[in-house]
Amino acid sequence: MIPAPEDAPLRLHHLWSLHEDTAVGWDEEGQALLLSGPQGTERIEAPASVVAEALHRMEMGPIRLANLLPPPDASHPAAGDTRHAGQDGYTAVLSVLRDISHLVIRTLSMEDLKGPVLSVVPARRTARFVPAAVPPQRTVGLRAGVTITVRGNAFWLESRTLEHRVEIHRPEAMWVVSLLAWPTTPDALVEVAPLPAELTLAILAHLAGAGMTVTGP
Structure with missing residues:
Protein backbone atom coordinates (compact mmCIF):
# COMPACT_ATOMS: atom_id res chain seq x y z
CA MET A 1 0.00 0.00 0.00
CA ILE A 2 1.14 3.53 -0.75
CA PRO A 3 2.08 5.20 2.53
CA ALA A 4 0.87 8.74 3.13
CA PRO A 5 1.30 10.93 6.19
CA GLU A 6 -2.00 11.40 7.98
CA ASP A 7 -1.69 15.19 7.86
CA ALA A 8 -0.72 15.33 4.18
CA PRO A 9 -3.51 15.46 1.58
CA LEU A 10 -3.30 13.08 -1.36
CA ARG A 11 -2.20 14.98 -4.46
CA LEU A 12 -3.67 13.57 -7.64
CA HIS A 13 -2.79 15.26 -10.90
CA HIS A 14 -4.87 15.29 -14.07
CA LEU A 15 -2.57 15.66 -17.06
CA TRP A 16 -3.33 16.49 -20.68
CA SER A 17 -1.31 15.74 -23.82
CA LEU A 18 -1.79 15.40 -27.55
CA HIS A 19 -1.66 12.04 -29.30
CA GLU A 20 1.97 11.31 -30.09
CA ASP A 21 1.42 11.40 -33.86
CA THR A 22 -0.07 14.93 -33.74
CA ALA A 23 2.05 17.85 -34.96
CA VAL A 24 1.24 21.46 -34.02
CA GLY A 25 2.19 24.43 -36.20
CA TRP A 26 1.02 27.76 -37.54
CA ASP A 27 -0.47 28.28 -40.99
CA GLU A 28 1.38 30.36 -43.58
CA GLU A 29 -0.23 33.59 -42.37
CA GLY A 30 0.49 32.84 -38.72
CA GLN A 31 -3.17 33.33 -37.87
CA ALA A 32 -4.36 29.77 -37.20
CA LEU A 33 -2.92 26.72 -35.49
CA LEU A 34 -2.89 23.50 -37.48
CA LEU A 35 -2.96 20.14 -35.70
CA SER A 36 -1.96 17.45 -38.18
CA GLY A 37 -2.14 13.68 -37.76
CA PRO A 38 -3.30 10.43 -39.37
CA GLN A 39 -6.95 11.45 -38.99
CA GLY A 40 -6.46 14.69 -40.88
CA THR A 41 -5.87 18.30 -39.90
CA GLU A 42 -7.70 20.40 -37.32
CA ARG A 43 -7.62 24.17 -37.71
CA ILE A 44 -7.95 26.54 -34.74
CA GLU A 45 -8.55 30.09 -35.88
CA ALA A 46 -6.88 33.00 -34.03
CA PRO A 47 -6.22 31.05 -30.81
CA ALA A 48 -5.61 32.94 -27.59
CA SER A 49 -1.97 32.93 -26.51
CA VAL A 50 -2.73 30.62 -23.57
CA VAL A 51 -4.39 28.16 -25.97
CA ALA A 52 -1.40 28.18 -28.32
CA GLU A 53 0.98 27.72 -25.38
CA ALA A 54 -1.07 24.81 -24.03
CA LEU A 55 -1.16 22.98 -27.37
CA HIS A 56 2.56 23.45 -28.03
CA ARG A 57 3.36 22.07 -24.57
CA MET A 58 0.91 19.19 -24.97
CA GLU A 59 2.64 18.25 -28.21
CA MET A 60 5.78 17.56 -26.15
CA GLY A 61 4.07 15.56 -23.39
CA PRO A 62 1.56 15.59 -20.52
CA ILE A 63 0.99 18.90 -18.73
CA ARG A 64 -1.09 20.27 -15.88
CA LEU A 65 -3.33 22.99 -17.26
CA ALA A 66 -3.06 24.91 -14.00
CA ASN A 67 0.67 25.37 -14.62
CA LEU A 68 -0.09 27.51 -17.67
CA LEU A 69 -1.84 30.17 -15.61
CA PRO A 70 0.06 32.48 -13.24
CA PRO A 71 -1.08 32.25 -9.62
CA PRO A 72 -2.89 35.37 -8.34
CA ASP A 73 -0.84 37.74 -6.19
CA ALA A 74 -3.01 38.38 -3.16
CA SER A 75 -0.85 41.39 -2.19
CA HIS A 76 -1.51 43.14 -5.51
CA PRO A 77 -4.53 45.48 -5.66
CA ALA A 78 -5.66 43.84 -8.90
CA ALA A 79 -5.41 40.27 -7.59
CA GLY A 80 -9.10 39.72 -8.23
CA ASP A 81 -8.65 40.73 -11.87
CA THR A 82 -5.73 38.28 -12.16
CA ARG A 83 -7.88 35.43 -10.87
CA HIS A 84 -10.64 36.37 -13.32
CA ALA A 85 -8.21 36.48 -16.24
CA GLY A 86 -6.76 33.12 -15.23
CA GLN A 87 -10.21 31.57 -15.12
CA ASP A 88 -11.01 32.97 -18.56
CA GLY A 89 -7.78 31.47 -19.91
CA TYR A 90 -8.55 28.10 -18.36
CA THR A 91 -12.05 28.17 -19.85
CA ALA A 92 -10.66 29.07 -23.30
CA VAL A 93 -8.21 26.14 -23.20
CA LEU A 94 -10.88 23.67 -22.10
CA SER A 95 -13.24 24.85 -24.84
CA VAL A 96 -10.64 24.14 -27.54
CA LEU A 97 -9.67 20.80 -26.00
CA ARG A 98 -13.30 19.69 -26.05
CA ASP A 99 -13.43 20.42 -29.78
CA ILE A 100 -10.31 18.32 -30.47
CA SER A 101 -10.90 15.67 -27.80
CA HIS A 102 -10.22 12.90 -30.32
CA LEU A 103 -6.58 14.06 -30.24
CA VAL A 104 -6.27 14.50 -26.48
CA ILE A 105 -4.84 11.92 -24.07
CA ARG A 106 -5.93 12.20 -20.44
CA THR A 107 -3.49 10.92 -17.83
CA LEU A 108 -3.98 10.32 -14.11
CA SER A 109 -0.89 10.79 -11.96
CA MET A 110 -0.09 10.98 -8.27
CA GLU A 111 2.58 13.16 -6.75
CA ASP A 112 4.06 10.42 -4.54
Whole structure:
Protein backbone atom coordinates (compact mmCIF):
# COMPACT_ATOMS: atom_id res chain seq x y z
CA MET A 1 0.00 0.00 0.00
CA ILE A 2 1.14 3.53 -0.75
CA PRO A 3 2.08 5.20 2.53
CA ALA A 4 0.87 8.74 3.13
CA PRO A 5 1.30 10.93 6.19
CA GLU A 6 -2.00 11.40 7.98
CA ASP A 7 -1.69 15.19 7.86
CA ALA A 8 -0.72 15.33 4.18
CA PRO A 9 -3.51 15.46 1.58
CA LEU A 10 -3.30 13.08 -1.36
CA ARG A 11 -2.20 14.98 -4.46
CA LEU A 12 -3.67 13.57 -7.64
CA HIS A 13 -2.79 15.26 -10.90
CA HIS A 14 -4.87 15.29 -14.07
CA LEU A 15 -2.57 15.66 -17.06
CA TRP A 16 -3.33 16.49 -20.68
CA SER A 17 -1.31 15.74 -23.82
CA LEU A 18 -1.79 15.40 -27.55
CA HIS A 19 -1.66 12.04 -29.30
CA GLU A 20 1.97 11.31 -30.09
CA ASP A 21 1.42 11.40 -33.86
CA THR A 22 -0.07 14.93 -33.74
CA ALA A 23 2.05 17.85 -34.96
CA VAL A 24 1.24 21.46 -34.02
CA GLY A 25 2.19 24.43 -36.20
CA TRP A 26 1.02 27.76 -37.54
CA ASP A 27 -0.47 28.28 -40.99
CA GLU A 28 1.38 30.36 -43.58
CA GLU A 29 -0.23 33.59 -42.37
CA GLY A 30 0.49 32.84 -38.72
CA GLN A 31 -3.17 33.33 -37.87
CA ALA A 32 -4.36 29.77 -37.20
CA LEU A 33 -2.92 26.72 -35.49
CA LEU A 34 -2.89 23.50 -37.48
CA LEU A 35 -2.96 20.14 -35.70
CA SER A 36 -1.96 17.45 -38.18
CA GLY A 37 -2.14 13.68 -37.76
CA PRO A 38 -3.30 10.43 -39.37
CA GLN A 39 -6.95 11.45 -38.99
CA GLY A 40 -6.46 14.69 -40.88
CA THR A 41 -5.87 18.30 -39.90
CA GLU A 42 -7.70 20.40 -37.32
CA ARG A 43 -7.62 24.17 -37.71
CA ILE A 44 -7.95 26.54 -34.74
CA GLU A 45 -8.55 30.09 -35.88
CA ALA A 46 -6.88 33.00 -34.03
CA PRO A 47 -6.22 31.05 -30.81
CA ALA A 48 -5.61 32.94 -27.59
CA SER A 49 -1.97 32.93 -26.51
CA VAL A 50 -2.73 30.62 -23.57
CA VAL A 51 -4.39 28.16 -25.97
CA ALA A 52 -1.40 28.18 -28.32
CA GLU A 53 0.98 27.72 -25.38
CA ALA A 54 -1.07 24.81 -24.03
CA LEU A 55 -1.16 22.98 -27.37
CA HIS A 56 2.56 23.45 -28.03
CA ARG A 57 3.36 22.07 -24.57
CA MET A 58 0.91 19.19 -24.97
CA GLU A 59 2.64 18.25 -28.21
CA MET A 60 5.78 17.56 -26.15
CA GLY A 61 4.07 15.56 -23.39
CA PRO A 62 1.56 15.59 -20.52
CA ILE A 63 0.99 18.90 -18.73
CA ARG A 64 -1.09 20.27 -15.88
CA LEU A 65 -3.33 22.99 -17.26
CA ALA A 66 -3.06 24.91 -14.00
CA ASN A 67 0.67 25.37 -14.62
CA LEU A 68 -0.09 27.51 -17.67
CA LEU A 69 -1.84 30.17 -15.61
CA PRO A 70 0.06 32.48 -13.24
CA PRO A 71 -1.08 32.25 -9.62
CA PRO A 72 -2.89 35.37 -8.34
CA ASP A 73 -0.84 37.74 -6.19
CA ALA A 74 -3.01 38.38 -3.16
CA SER A 75 -0.85 41.39 -2.19
CA HIS A 76 -1.51 43.14 -5.51
CA PRO A 77 -4.53 45.48 -5.66
CA ALA A 78 -5.66 43.84 -8.90
CA ALA A 79 -5.41 40.27 -7.59
CA GLY A 80 -9.10 39.72 -8.23
CA ASP A 81 -8.65 40.73 -11.87
CA THR A 82 -5.73 38.28 -12.16
CA ARG A 83 -7.88 35.43 -10.87
CA HIS A 84 -10.64 36.37 -13.32
CA ALA A 85 -8.21 36.48 -16.24
CA GLY A 86 -6.76 33.12 -15.23
CA GLN A 87 -10.21 31.57 -15.12
CA ASP A 88 -11.01 32.97 -18.56
CA GLY A 89 -7.78 31.47 -19.91
CA TYR A 90 -8.55 28.10 -18.36
CA THR A 91 -12.05 28.17 -19.85
CA ALA A 92 -10.66 29.07 -23.30
CA VAL A 93 -8.21 26.14 -23.20
CA LEU A 94 -10.88 23.67 -22.10
CA SER A 95 -13.24 24.85 -24.84
CA VAL A 96 -10.64 24.14 -27.54
CA LEU A 97 -9.67 20.80 -26.00
CA ARG A 98 -13.30 19.69 -26.05
CA ASP A 99 -13.43 20.42 -29.78
CA ILE A 100 -10.31 18.32 -30.47
CA SER A 101 -10.90 15.67 -27.80
CA HIS A 102 -10.22 12.90 -30.32
CA LEU A 103 -6.58 14.06 -30.24
CA VAL A 104 -6.27 14.50 -26.48
CA ILE A 105 -4.84 11.92 -24.07
CA ARG A 106 -5.93 12.20 -20.44
CA THR A 107 -3.49 10.92 -17.83
CA LEU A 108 -3.98 10.32 -14.11
CA SER A 109 -0.89 10.79 -11.96
CA MET A 110 -0.09 10.98 -8.27
CA GLU A 111 2.58 13.16 -6.75
CA ASP A 112 4.06 10.42 -4.54
CA LEU A 113 4.46 7.97 -7.44
CA LYS A 114 7.18 7.92 -10.05
CA GLY A 115 5.36 8.37 -13.32
CA PRO A 116 1.70 8.27 -14.40
CA VAL A 117 -0.86 5.75 -13.19
CA LEU A 118 -2.94 5.34 -16.35
CA SER A 119 -3.80 7.14 -19.57
CA VAL A 120 -7.06 7.26 -21.54
CA VAL A 121 -6.26 7.34 -25.27
CA PRO A 122 -8.86 8.19 -27.94
CA ALA A 123 -9.30 5.47 -30.55
CA ARG A 124 -11.89 7.13 -32.81
CA ARG A 125 -12.61 10.57 -34.15
CA THR A 126 -15.88 10.67 -32.21
CA ALA A 127 -14.14 9.97 -28.88
CA ARG A 128 -15.20 12.21 -25.97
CA PHE A 129 -13.89 11.57 -22.47
CA VAL A 130 -15.04 12.67 -19.03
CA PRO A 131 -14.18 10.75 -15.81
CA ALA A 132 -17.37 9.15 -14.54
CA ALA A 133 -17.95 8.64 -10.83
CA VAL A 134 -19.78 5.41 -9.96
CA PRO A 135 -22.30 5.62 -7.07
CA PRO A 136 -20.68 4.10 -3.94
CA GLN A 137 -23.07 1.15 -3.57
CA ARG A 138 -23.82 0.38 -7.22
CA THR A 139 -22.21 -2.75 -8.60
CA VAL A 140 -19.58 -2.28 -11.27
CA GLY A 141 -17.42 -4.65 -13.30
CA LEU A 142 -15.37 -4.87 -16.47
CA ARG A 143 -17.38 -4.67 -19.66
CA ALA A 144 -17.71 -7.90 -21.63
CA GLY A 145 -15.38 -7.89 -24.62
CA VAL A 146 -12.69 -5.74 -23.01
CA THR A 147 -9.31 -7.36 -23.57
CA ILE A 148 -6.05 -6.86 -21.72
CA THR A 149 -2.85 -7.05 -23.74
CA VAL A 150 0.81 -6.33 -23.04
CA ARG A 151 2.71 -3.86 -25.22
CA GLY A 152 6.20 -2.97 -24.15
CA ASN A 153 6.13 -2.14 -20.45
CA ALA A 154 2.41 -1.39 -20.26
CA PHE A 155 -0.91 -3.20 -20.15
CA TRP A 156 -3.64 -2.01 -22.53
CA LEU A 157 -7.39 -2.31 -22.07
CA GLU A 158 -9.44 -2.05 -25.26
CA SER A 159 -12.51 -3.24 -27.12
CA ARG A 160 -13.62 -2.97 -30.73
CA THR A 161 -16.86 -1.35 -29.59
CA LEU A 162 -15.29 1.43 -27.50
CA GLU A 163 -14.01 4.85 -28.49
CA HIS A 164 -11.06 4.81 -26.07
CA ARG A 165 -8.21 2.58 -25.01
CA VAL A 166 -6.65 2.66 -21.55
CA GLU A 167 -2.91 2.33 -21.01
CA ILE A 168 -2.01 1.00 -17.56
CA HIS A 169 1.33 2.43 -16.48
CA ARG A 170 1.55 1.25 -12.88
CA PRO A 171 0.50 -1.80 -10.81
CA GLU A 172 -1.83 0.36 -8.69
CA ALA A 173 -4.18 0.74 -11.63
CA MET A 174 -3.89 -2.95 -12.52
CA TRP A 175 -4.91 -3.88 -8.97
CA VAL A 176 -8.18 -2.03 -9.47
CA VAL A 177 -8.70 -3.62 -12.89
CA SER A 178 -8.18 -7.10 -11.46
CA LEU A 179 -10.75 -6.47 -8.72
CA LEU A 180 -13.30 -5.54 -11.40
CA ALA A 181 -13.16 -9.03 -12.92
CA TRP A 182 -16.20 -9.78 -10.75
CA PRO A 183 -19.03 -7.31 -10.01
CA THR A 184 -18.26 -5.24 -6.93
CA THR A 185 -19.02 -1.77 -5.58
CA PRO A 186 -16.82 1.31 -5.20
CA ASP A 187 -17.19 1.00 -1.43
CA ALA A 188 -15.93 -2.59 -1.58
CA LEU A 189 -13.05 -1.59 -3.87
CA VAL A 190 -11.93 1.04 -1.39
CA GLU A 191 -11.99 -1.55 1.40
CA VAL A 192 -10.04 -4.21 -0.51
CA ALA A 193 -7.60 -2.31 -2.73
CA PRO A 194 -4.27 -1.58 -0.97
CA LEU A 195 -4.44 2.06 -2.06
CA PRO A 196 -5.65 5.42 -0.77
CA ALA A 197 -9.40 5.66 -1.33
CA GLU A 198 -9.11 8.78 -3.50
CA LEU A 199 -6.68 7.06 -5.87
CA THR A 200 -8.84 3.93 -6.11
CA LEU A 201 -11.93 5.99 -6.95
CA ALA A 202 -10.02 8.15 -9.46
CA ILE A 203 -8.78 5.04 -11.28
CA LEU A 204 -12.33 3.67 -11.34
CA ALA A 205 -13.72 6.99 -12.64
CA HIS A 206 -11.23 6.98 -15.52
CA LEU A 207 -12.03 3.37 -16.42
CA ALA A 208 -15.77 4.12 -16.28
CA GLY A 209 -15.42 7.30 -18.33
CA ALA A 210 -13.53 5.33 -20.99
CA GLY A 211 -16.38 2.80 -21.15
CA MET A 212 -14.34 -0.08 -19.74
CA THR A 213 -16.90 -0.84 -17.03
CA VAL A 214 -20.62 -1.48 -16.77
CA THR A 215 -22.74 -0.49 -13.80
CA GLY A 216 -25.46 -2.67 -12.35
CA PRO A 217 -28.23 -2.07 -9.81
